[in-house]
Amino acid sequence: YLWWLKPGEAAKPDAAIVQVMELGDYSDALRLEAALGRRKLASALRSAAPGRLSPRSWAYWHYRLGLAEPGRVPKPPRRSYA
Secondary structure, eight states: OOTTSOHHHHTOHHHHHHHHHHHOOHHHHHHHHHHHOHHHHHHHHHTOOTTSSOHHHHHHHHHHTTOSOTTOOOOOOOOOOO
């Protein structure tokens, strides 16, 4: 999931978690949740860098982890070009 990153960058657990949340299939999601727990996934989701999750994945994980009510998914983080 992080083949293009340098080893030091790939060692960041939340980056790896978010990448699996974006690119993984349903069985990967189940394994991730079983291994790390919902609290850790929610923490990784909240700290996800802008652009790391597609709008679809952003909404899915908010619903799956019980972080949003139907139709009330928070807006994803945005990149700042200051």
